[in-house]
Amino acid sequence: MTKPLFVGLDVGGTSMKAGVVNDAGKVLSSANVLTEAQLGQEVGLEHMCEAIRQAVAAADLKMRDIAAIGVATPGTMDIPAGIILDPPNLKPWRNVPVRAHVHKVFKLPTAFQNDANAAAFGEFWAGAGRDVHSMVLFTLGTGVGGGIIIGDIVLEGEHSHGAELGHMKIEMTNPRQCGCGRWGCLEAYGSATSVVKRAVEALAKKGTRSSLRDQVGELTARAIFEAAAEGDSLAEKIVDETAYYLAVGATNMMHTIDPAMVVYTGGMIAAGESFLKRIRKYVKELAFPVPAKKTVICYAKLGSDAGFIGAAACARKLFLQKRR
Amino acid sequence: MTKPLFVGLDVGGTSMKAGVVNDAGKVLSSANVLTEAQLGQEVGLEHMCEAIRQAVAAADLKMRDIAAIGVATPGTMDIPAGIILDPPNLKPWRNVPVRAHVHKVFKLPTAFQNDANAAAFGEFWAGAGRDVHSMVLFTLGTGVGGGIIIGDIVLEGEHSHGAELGHMKIEMTNPRQCGCGRWGCLEAYGSATSVVKRAVEALAKKGTRSSLRDQVGELTARAIFEAAAEGDSLAEKIVDETAYYLAVGATNMMHTIDPAMVVYTGGMIAAGESFLKRIRKYVKELAFPVPAKKTVICYAKLGSDAGFIGAAACARKLFLQKRR
Numbered sequence: 001m002t003k004p005l006f007v008g009l010d011v012g013g014t015s016m017k018a019g020v021v022n023d024a025g026k027v028l029s030s031a032n033v034l035t036e037a038q039l040g041q042e043v044g045l046e047h048m049c050e051a052i053r054q055a056v057a058a059a060d061l062k063m064r065d066i067a068a069i070g071v072a073t074p075g076t077m078d079i080p081a082g083i084i085l086d087p088p089n090l091k092p093w094r095n096v097p098v099r100a101h102v103h104k105v106f107k108l109p110t111a112f113q114n115d116a117n118a119a120a121f122g123e124f125w126a127g128a129g130r131d132v133h134s135m136v137l138f139t140l141g142t143g144v145g146g147g148i149i150i151g152d153i154v155l156e157g158e159h160s161h162g163a164e165l166g167h168m169k170i171e172m173t174n175p176r177q178c179g180c181g182r183w184g185c186l187e188a189y190g191s192a193t194s195v196v197k198r199a200v201e202a203l204a205k206k207g208t209r210s211s212l213r214d215q216v217g218e219l220t221a222r223a224i225f226e227a228a229a230e231g232d233s234l235a236e237k238i239v240d241e242t243a244y245y246l247a248v249g250a251t252n253m254m255h256t257i258d259p260a261m262v263v264y265t266g267g268m269i270a271a272g273e274s275f276l277k278r279i280r281k282y283v284k285e286l287a288f289p290v291p292a293k294k295t296v297i298c299y300a301k302l303g304s305d306a307g308f309i310g311a312a313a314c315a316r317k318l319f320l321q322k323r324r
Numbered sequence: 325m326t327k328p329l330f331v332g333l334d335v336g337g338t339s340m341k342a343g344v345v346n347d348a349g350k351v352l353s354s355a356n357v358l359t360e361a362q363l364g365q366e367v368g369l370e371h372m373c374e375a376i377r378q379a380v381a382a383a384d385l386k387m388r389d390i391a392a393i394g395v396a397t398p399g400t401m402d403i404p405a406g407i408i409l410d411p412p413n414l415k416p417w418r419n420v421p422v423r424a425h426v427h428k429v430f431k432l433p434t435a436f437q438n439d440a441n442a443a444a445f446g447e448f449w450a451g452a453g454r455d456v457h458s459m460v461l462f463t464l465g466t467g468v469g470g471g472i473i474i475g476d477i478v479l480e481g482e483h484s485h486g487a488e489l490g491h492m493k494i495e496m497t498n499p500r501q502c503g504c505g506r507w508g509c510l511e512a513y514g515s516a517t518s519v520v521k522r523a524v525e526a527l528a529k530k531g532t533r534s535s536l537r538d539q540v541g542e543l544t545a546r547a548i549f550e551a552a553a554e555g556d557s558l559a560e561k562i563v564d565e566t567a568y569y570l571a572v573g574a575t576n577m578m579h580t581i582d583p584a585m586v587v588y589t590g591g592m593i594a595a596g597e598s599f600l601k602r603i604r605k606y607v608k609e610l611a612f613p614v615p616a617k618k619t620v621i622c623y624a625k626l627g628s629d630a631g632f633i634g635a636a637a638c639a640r641k642l643f644l645q646k647r648r
Contacts, residue, residue, distance in 0.1 A: 076614070132482075133482065134481075134482050146580075148580070150474075150477070150479070151477075153474070153475075153477075155474070155581065155582075156582075157581065157582020157583075157615075158456075158457065158458055158582050158583055158584040158615075158618075158619070159582055159614045159615050159618050159619070160582075160614075161578065161579060161582040161612055161614060161615045162580070162581065162582040163580060163582075164579040164580065164582075164612070165579075165580060167579040167612070168492070168575075168576040168579055168580060169494060169572050169575060169576055169610065170493060170494060170495075170496060171494075171495060171496050171497060172494060172495050172569075172572065173495060173497040173498045174497045174498075180612075182610065245496075248493050248496065251492075251493060252492040252493055252576070253580070254485065255485060255488040255489075255491040255492055256470075256472070256486070256487060256488065256489060256492060256577070256580065256581070257479065257481065257486065257580070258479075258480075258481020258482050258483055258484070258485040258486040258487075258488075259481075259482055260482040286493065286506065288485055288488070288491070288504075290400070290483045290484075290485060291481075291482075291483050291485045294482075294483050295482070295483070
């Protein structure tokens with residue numbers, strides 16, 4: 001019997017990416033399609049099916065060569081029901097029965113997962129976490145997301161709110177407001193958005209010297225990390241604080257989940273090895289000695305492919321369960 | 325075939341409690357033995373075996389009627405190895421091979437678990453969590469401990485540091501020092517010790533009026549909760565803040581583990597239903613709408629028996645695995 005092949009699809013706010021992945025986690029093809037959420041959810045569902053077809057065609061395969069499909073989307077969602085509920089990044093979609101639709105079109109076992117959970121499962125299966133038993137992934141971008149994998153279990157949570165790692169509260173006295181409206185969330189400290197916001201605040205103070213002063217209004221996290229690398233002391237301070245905040249988040253996971261590995265992904269890991277070293281240094285200060293010594297803290301390996309690879313991993317898990 | 329019976333043993337700093345538990349989680353007998361850790365670990369191991377024997381005798385049974393044994397102890401520990409490492413509450417014990425010893429003496433399958441994890445598994449099997457699929461337990465006493473159960477998995481963690489819920493960091497700007505030496509841990513805010521400490525600090529301020537003023541030096545968390553119930557405004561404020569801190573801890577678990585149920589146990593739950601209502605009120609303010617609405621927040625049901633019942637549940641799990 002030939003080994004089974006899977007299609008994973010990762011739906012994002014701007015575009016979606018599908019890929020054919022083999023049983024060993026190797027990517028055979030991929031295809032990008034614009035999401036165009038504003039055109040409505042019916043169009044969105046068509047685009048999803050189109051991305052899946054394109055990925056299969058790009059691998060010189062037919063749909064009958066595929067064993068199962070996995071679809072990952074942003075929340076809010078009901079994972080067991082296979083439905084996107086009211087996603088802030090996919091407006092104006094509401095209550096979209098993604099899994100049922102994809103299943104109906106292709107007549108194949110179809111898995112459904114949160115996008116950050118899928119990225120974590122992808123890294124666990126075929127990336128940074130392939131040799132460990134458990135892993136926590138932090139996605140560092142506009143926001144802070146995450147995924148928790150224990151054994152072959154994706155911690156979805158009882159109400160599809162598992163691993164909302166950006167929304168653990170790490171500050172009570174003087175909390176920053178988070179994009180979610182709450183106060184003191186990790187995301188309000190450790191996201192790229194927060195890096196820029198804190199820099200802008202610091203620059204607004206009279207007498208602050210910084211090479212970033214010219215860029216106010218168009219500042220990016222990347223520019224701040226670059227300025228820090230070039231020795232700008234304000235940027236340096238912002239970057240160092242960011243590493244500390246992320247270390248607090250990592251430590252909180254090490255004292256609750258206690259994974260073998262903490263992995264970072266997303267745009268901010270362009271900051272490179274020196275940023276990772278800072279996070280590790282603060283984790284050593286913050287965590288209990290044993291996890292501080294033994295937990296591997298590293299960057300992800302699959303880049304933006306982790307989502308569809310993880311969606312394919314969900315498809316594979318479903319396929320293996322059904323075959324039992 | 326008759327249904328299997330199990331012995332659970334919960335070793336504490338002062339005393340240990342063993343009990344025979346049937347396959348449905350019903351307690352058939354129990355026995356208390358002093359731990360006397362100061363007499364050394366060899367004596368400690370003898371006491372453990374003695375407690376097990378007493379529990380079996382108290383149920384009018386012989387050791388041959390028992391299918392498996394579970395032992396729960398405080399940490400630090402290496403759970404997979406079955407060893408207590410360097411326990412602050414069992415000085416001067418070091419590197420005690422608990423599981424191997426008990427197994428050697430009784431020649432029965434023997435499980436080993438952290439005491440708070442065992443308490444969580446006990447409540448999950450036979451107490452507050454018996455009808456749910458996942459549960460987070462907070463133990464509120466001198467410190468804050470915890471256990472996380474997902475399905476039939478006790479989240480031990482990769483380095484036996486899973487569910488150290490008292491040591492998630494919830495404050496950065498103005499952190500209190502924790503008993504563990506670190507800063508800003510939940511335990512430094514939500515433990516009985518912290519309740520007393522905060523009251524003493526408030527009473528030290530000039531001009532503070534409170535019925536607690538006479539009791540400084542011998543204040544207890546219980547007295548503070550009682551004074552709050554009688555309308556003392558200082559005590560009221562301390563109790564309200566404590567509920568808030570515990571709600572932060574619960575919310576952080578709801579946004580990471582997303583369990584069906586958050587359960588509190590330990591001395592502080594003597595504070596009663598009004599305290600629980602305050603925690604629930606703050607959780608509604610702090611958590612995302614869906615988990616805030618759906619997560620059950622309640623007190624434990626098994627009291628101090630949860631530990632040995634949970635240890636018996638670990639024995640049962642081991643027995644069922646071996647029988648497969």
